[in-house]
Amino acid sequence: MTVKEKIMSETSHPFWLMVEKEISDHVRSLRLIIMVVLIALTSIATVYLALGSLKDAIKPGDPEGSFLFLKIFTASNGSIPPFHVFIGFLGPLLGISLGFDSINSELGRGTMSRLLAQPIHRDYIINAKFVAALIVISGLFLCLGLLVTGWGILKIGILPTFQEFFRILALVVLTIFYVAFWLNLAIFFSIRFKQASTSALASIAVWLFVTVFYGMLVSLVARSIAPSEFAPPGRIIAYQKLVQNLGRLVPSQLFSDATTTLLMPSVRSLGPLTMEQVHGAIPSPLSLGQSLLVVWPQLTGLIAATVVCFALSYRAFMRKEIRSR
């Protein structure tokens, strides 16, 4: 029996069949190809420039000197932002493009009621959409991370240490979670709104608000409640913390905090540090475990946001009455 015959003679679980079909839809779609080309081009540009400015990035006595490899992801000559910032920018777009029409397009084409007439559970549909897009995203970012690593090895001739490698993997996992959040948000809008264009616009509006306007809003609020220069240090610290925590209400801030910590091992804290806390500390990089501890709240926050979005979509979908178009 050849492999093909074997595949042909097996029955698959309907859920995995649906995932399979969704993945092949994604892979064939022009939309994904455009996004992949966009991400690939920006990655090539940023990594190329980072490699070029690598020798300037390492200063003598820099505690991160031993993490030369990670500089590929963070270095930039100032003309364009580094790799991790770009991924933080394009990742949400990828998530949105994979999710914004997942449910409403099925409704609009009239395939939803046909699908629901098959002996499958209703939640398979939304779960399959999510899992398929997640698999596509994971594959994409894993490839991207490994390709950049490989390119770096070829170019600078130094192998990444285990720690560096695991930091890169952690970055990939983090990016997947971050994109999954946007994916779920887009799926939620695709259930809520009948028109694919409305849900795409709504998702992009949220994305713009979060990445551009929210920061402005926070600094506006911060300025209006700023304590005087002569306020006691306790108040100033409390104020700083408040402003930071306001900023962290949005997932993009969580993502950028987390990537910075993972890629720059010398980052010891994401909050304000007092002189007392820093006093006596040796300016050495943190171990991977310690860095992960620092970003643990960010990571759980991102996962929680993803789960909340998915739960909302799930609920909305299960309660939606599906009639023919």
Next chain:
Amino acid sequence: MGAEIIRLSGLTKEYGQQAVVRDLDLTIGKGEIYGLLGPNGAGKSTTILMIMGLTEPSSGTIRVAGIDPVRQPAEVKRKVGYLPEDVGFYDDRTGLENIVYTGRLNGLTASAAKTRALELLERVGLTDAAHKRAGTYSRGMRQRLGLADVLIKQPEIIILDEPTLGLDPEGLRRFLSLIVALSRQEGLTVLLSSHHLQQVQQVCDRVGLFVAGRLIAEGNIRELSKKLFSNELIAYEAGLYRGVRTDGDWIPLRSRAADAVRNTGGVRNFHVEGDRFFWESDIESGHEIARKMIASDVDLSYLNRKEYGLDEIYHRYFSTVAKS
């Protein structure tokens, strides 16, 4: 009517305050072709959705092949094929791929699904288009592909929601005869909803008339018309054959024939339009009048007793419902 396969009792569906389906009792036998007729918004689609377990009834019970679709929707969907109104396919996949996917979702292996899909496509006359993208299909082809899609799971019952909508007359005729053939050959029970009365009349064993969420009448066409028109007069129409007679000859002859008809017992509402006579009668009067006409030297080109079709039945029910 064979053993019952679908039974609805006391079925009610309310959206907020408004009842879309009210206290519906309906039994469909195995192998029957049952037509659900009614205007738009009468609750036909909602009833179908409830039978499929896609919508929960507000009250009442449903049994489909002994299964309760509220509790075991997946089991019902295994036995029932459902063709939704204005069915859609994945436009960027071929017709074959579309129904193979459905077959595999129903637990067929890839090769079994493909074999069966090709068989069905041949049966519905889509062999040539099997490898074309479904997006290029015409309305009639989509409908036939939908039928293949419904049949690939080898259902016991098929439910077609407005299957005749948007088909041209020839496509419609072929589609309906396909359904009848399938039902007769494979003992399939067919439930179809429609407002195309003429065609439904031709294919259905029984019909149910649906108005404003209620089933107001049920039975086969003859039963329905008997029930409705039993106290009615029988309407006749006769066409006279003039031949080559001149006006001078013909007009007196015609008025003599008209008098003969008018004076026959039981004839009412007699009137003449050109060379045609119309009258109503409370007893069978056609044979007698034909004899009288020929006796008065007037030839008949036709004599017609009006049969009540579904259109009239439908119309009549509507006017009675509107009045009440």
